Amino acid sequence: MSAIAWIALSSLAAWGWLSLGQGFFWRTDQRLPTPSAPGPSALPGEPAGGESPWPSVAVVVPARDEAGVLPESLPSLLAQVYPGPAGIYLVDDGSSDGTGALARELADRYGGLPLTVSSPGEPEPGWTGKLWALRHGIALARGGPKDPEYLLLTDADIAHEPDSLRELVAAASGHRLDLVSQMARLRVASGWEKLVVPAFVYFFAQLYPFRWINRPGTRTAAAAGGCVLLRTEVAVRARVPESIRHAVIDDVSLAKAVQGSGGRIWLGLAERVDSIRPYPRLADLWRMVSRSAYAQLRHNPLLLLGTVAGLAVIYLAPPVALCAGLFGGDPDAGWLGLMAWAVMAGTYLPMLRYYRLSSWLAPLLPFTALLYLLMTVDSAVQHYRGRGAAWKGRTYARPGSEPRPR
Known part of the structure; x- marks a missing residue:
């Protein structure tokens, strides 16, 4: 030959x-698991005293110059139908397009979950901007008398269906997972998006097969940074985000830090979580x-x-x-x-x-x-x-x- x-x-x-x-990286059947063990979704009603059986959640949204996508993404978070205590912390990371003011305006217009908008200033040496913003948002969320039990770390260009938070918490609690991440369905409107975007997810899954990640005792670790539900006590144990403060590929580094601290992780494709950020041109x-x-x-x-x-x-x-x-x-x-x-x-x-x-x-x-x-x-x-x-x-x-x- x-x-x-x-x-x-x-x-x-x-x-x-x-x-x-x-x-079997090419298969697309790794979707958010339904609870198979007792968890919030299996708890009927409210216990004596009126305290919700659902764990408390703080939603942390790092945002830098995101005024173009916030009118679609932020209302989807404000409208979350979640039975337990939840609040949103949007961190305006030095935006020049009025991101913070727009977020407050949207919260006044739509109501829903309480929103806190804050700005951490410029990152200290050794920090990437997103992780610096997450550090500030997590600190705000933990600043009350009691830590939230979960942190939802989600990007400003991610739109969630109204039951997204509830389903994430039910999956994490029901399967005793410390990190649950969904790879948001990316936009495929333009010709270049149709050609390049599905391949991006395909190559990622080839490099980090979801089945391997989701297998107990695995050594393969990855997450999708646009939608990550993280147990707060595990974040503290893994020293997140301080331990990964310099990481450019922060989602994979986050998953490795959680796994390295003994936490269980899960990653799959989203059905009701979408990225709305446009990439119309090849550039x-x-x-x-x-x-x-x-x-x-x-x-x-x-x-x-x-x-x-x-x-x-x-x-x-x-x-x-x-x-x-x-x-x-x-x-x-x-x-x-x-x-x-x-x-x-x-x-x-x-x-x-x-x-x-x-x-x-x-x-x-x-x-x-x-x-x-x-x-x-x-x-x-x-x-x-x-x-x-x-x-x-x-x-x-x-x-x-x-x-x-x-």
Whole structure:
């Protein structure tokens, strides 16, 4: 066989292993569990004295220049139908677009859960902006006579159905979980969003198979930062967020910190939690991915080379081999490339169905993988230029460095 045929055979073998040996990452059936043990959802009525059987929850929302999404996301939190004590703490992280004032206006207009708006000032050296804001919000939530039993850490662009908080708490209590995280369904309105966004979740699940994360005693840890319900006592035990204050990929670091402290974690796909942030252009999606891609590789050039080579063999070799078979007179390469490409596309179909998109997008996965490869390389280039992860007017040039305005 030719060299390209051998590469195509390697790709096919890799897809056979990924399909069966990587935690069935391509399946989309990891959804919020229903309680299987006694928990709040099983407690009828209220006990003597009128105290709610449902645990208290503080919702902490870090927000920096989020006036464009708050009118849709914040009312969904204010309208939560939760039987126990709950309040919202929105931390205005140095916004320049009136985020804090808009939040107060929305609370006055819609009512619902009580809202506290506060600002922590600029982050101290060694802190990322989001974790600095979470630190301030958690401190506010714990400032009363009694700590809330749970913390819901949710981004300002996340919209929740009215029963979202209730279902999260029921799942955590019923299954004795210390961290429950849902990967919000991201927006797929524009053509670029349809091409890139489902693949983002697909690649994440391939790297962190949800089944492995949710298995008791697992060593795999990850979370989705847009929607995380965290038991307060475990947050204190894990020293969150202080212990991860420099993390750019804060959700994975949070899950590892909780797991490292002995806590049980769970991650799945959301059905009633949505991200409303638009990424209409390729440039918007490019920035979203490249700002943290090299950090995911621990800023290691050897891991970068391995990732580029792996993406090339697994995702790019099959269509190249098929073309070699069709136009280069190499039937072995052509058939092996076709089979590898077919398996690849088949594993992508469940994610496309989850996003309610056409199955005709599945064969385009190699092109999307090429985009992610280029985004990852660009992330490394920006890192070595000293720009590192740039987001919302702050740049983190090196791990643990002081954020500075662009």
